[in-house]
Amino acid sequence: MLSAVAQREAEYTTAIAIDTKRDSVAMRTIAVLGIVFLPGTFVATLFSVDMFDCGNNAVGGGADAASDGCTTAALGRLRVAS
16 A cells, blocks of 8 residues: 555656656746847847937037037947947
């Protein structure tokens, strides 16, 4: 009788191990997808945010007045992306 109980327990433990392995494979897949897509999403978010007004709304209205802000924004974004 003791042997039958031990055999059932071993079968149950084996079933748990198989289910755990299947879950482990699924979690690894989710982690790889996160590693692949999250950095790109972060960089795309930075590029979509208007950090500086690059229009011709500066005091003088000239393109030179706004170019410093645009250059700073572009260099800052490239620095983060690299």
